[in-house]
Every structure is written in C-alpha cells, then in structure tokens.
Amino acid sequence: MTVVAPQSVPCGSIGVTPLTCTIGAELTDVDFARAANDDALFAELRALLLEHKVLFVRDQDISRADHVALARRFGPLEDHPVAPSDPDHPGLIRIYKDLDSPPEHFENAYHCDATWRPNPPMGCVLRCVETPPVGGDTIWVNMVEAYRRLPREIEQRIRGLRARHSIEASFGAAMPIEQRHELAGRFPDAEHPVVRTHPETGEQILFVNSFTTHLVNYHTSENVRFGADYAPGAAELLHYLMRQAAVPEFQVRWRWTKNSFAIWDNRSTQHYAVQDYWPAVRKMERAGIVGDATY
Numbered sequence: 001m002t003v004v005a006p007q008s009v010p011c012g013s014i015g016v017t018p019l020t021c022t023i024g025a026e027l028t029d030v031d032f033a034r035a036a037n038d039d040a041l042f043a044e045l046r047a048l049l050l051e052h053k054v055l056f057v058r059d060q061d062i063s064r065a066d067h068v069a070l071a072r073r074f075g076p077l078e079d080h081p082v083a084p085s086d087p088d089h090p091g092l093i094r095i096y097k098d099l100d101s102p103p104e105h106f107e108n109a110y111h112c113d114a115t116w117r118p119n120p121p122m123g124c125v126l127r128c129v130e131t132p133p134v135g136g137d138t139i140w141v142n143m144v145e146a147y148r149r150l151p152r153e154i155e156q157r158i159r160g161l162r163a164r165h166s167i168e169a170s171f172g173a174a175m176p177i178e179q180r181h182e183l184a185g186r187f188p189d190a191e192h193p194v195v196r197t198h199p200e201t202g203e204q205i206l207f208v209n210s211f212t213t214h215l216v217n218y219h220t221s222e223n224v225r226f227g228a229d230y231a232p233g234a235a236e237l238l239h240y241l242m243r244q245a246a247v248p249e250f251q252v253r254w255r256w257t258k259n260s261f262a263i264w265d266n267r268s269t270q271h272y273a274v275q276d277y278w279p280a281v282r283k284m285e286r287a288g289i290v291g292d293a294t295y
Helices: 039-052 064-074 143-148 152-157 177-186 227-246
Strands: 009-011 014-018 025-028 054-057 089-097 123-130 138-142 162-165 190-193 195-197 204-206 212-215 251-254 261-265 269-273 282-289
Touching (some): 014 039, 039 054, 039 261, 064 123, 064 282, 138 143, 138 261, 143 204, 143 227, 152 227, 212 227
Parallel strands (some): 025 054
Antiparallel strands (some): 009 014, 054 261, 089 282, 123 261, 123 282, 162 212
16 A cells, blocks of 8 residues: 655645644745735635644744734734733733743643633634744644544534533632632633534534533433432533544644744634643743634
C-alpha cells in the first residue's frame, strides 16, 4: 500500500495543506497583515476556517496592531476577567508562562474557551511570541466529528439535554471565598445545549467541556427510576461525553514556533495546551472574538 503525503492545495491565493483527515490545515502564501485590510483575502480565510475549523501559519512577523486588526475582522474582541490584556491593545490577552508565573492547570484540559459566558467566543487568533525548545504543543479537537461518531443510543439520550458551565468552579476554584463569590456574581453560570447548532454551517456540535459542571434537565421520568440513576447517572453520562475530546481520530496537534499563528472556530472545536515544558518559557498572545447565543 502506498501512502501519499498531503499536498498543498491552492485555494484562491492561499496554499492549503490539510494536517489530518478531520481537522486542521496549514496555510502558505498568506500575509495576515494584508488579510486584515483586504476584503477578498479575508473572505477566503474565513471560508477556510469554516471548512477546516483551525488554521495554522508560520513566520507571520506582524505587529500587535495587525494581530488585533485581523481578529476584529471576525467581530468585536473581548477581555478576560482573569488573564491580563496588553495595555496598548485591549482584547489582546497575554498568556505568559515564565519563571515568575508557573503554569496553572487551566489550559491543560480539553476546553472550549469561555463557555461560562452566555455568548461564548466565536473564535480566537493566537500568536506564539516565545516557545520552549521542546514541548508546549497545542491540540485541537473537531467536536462536530465527535458528535457525528457518537453511538446512536447516546445521540438519542442527549437530545434536548442542557448543561451548566462555570467560571467559579474553574478559574475561581483556587481563589479566596470572597473573591470567588465576587467572580461568580459578575459571571453567573451559563447554560448551553449539550448539542449545539453551528450558526453558519448548521453542523451539530457536542458542546460540553471542562467548564461544564452538570446536566441541568436530566432528572426526568424517562431517565430516572431511583435517586441513584440521577446523581451518578447524569455525571457518568456527562463524563462520557467530555471524554470524546480525547479521541485521537478527532484531533490535530500543532508544534509552535516563534511568530506562528492559529485561528480556530471556538464554536466547533476544543483545545488542550500541553504543559510539558516547565521551567522553560512559553509566551502567547490571544485575541478572542465575541460570539453569539447558543441554540
């Protein structure tokens, strides 16, 4: 059997090399600074994002202003209540892990950004500023494929279910109680469907992740005979659904280099930042794009 390596396929003016059979493509012959101001080039980029769900490109030595301008073509940017923004570029979040700020265990879990918001981000544009000599990769997961490959009986069981997502139980967990309660007061738990519909493609997406705490409407006569069916039963089902993100067939893994970028659709993917590099330094800058309500 002859194995043929993926080839770079021109898509308009951009070279496109798929990285796996289900998710991710590396782009060539594209200038992100130009894409921020060129309507046709940006439209091409957006179409590729919907198709491949995460796009990668190397050697984009552009300014922070250009980074922000490109992200804003997708929509308004949002701040993060825990991670600081660049003082000169609001919405450009600095994720700097160095000797003064050892890695927290927030990123190294499969997650979809900020699902604790009523309107989770549409997507993100992430730049590598400094990378470890080895390690520090990021994994992305196609949650459309994860839903499509569910067993039929599970697909039927989760139809109509909704789940709660919490910043208090994640970022807030290590805070003093008063600070944690203040955070929860500003960002109450959000509720989303377990299966979300993509607003642009119509695809069905398995929409639970490490910010998800519990199923909110599981306790019905169809699901529960005794109390033991409710608490363990709902938790076991949720954990099973969350574990689908760890299936390698749904994933792509990216090795960062300085000035490489990833753009991902936060609605249809999850990601996992591998924290295997401490005490080496890893510095990233991320522009998160405001999203819409889930349905």
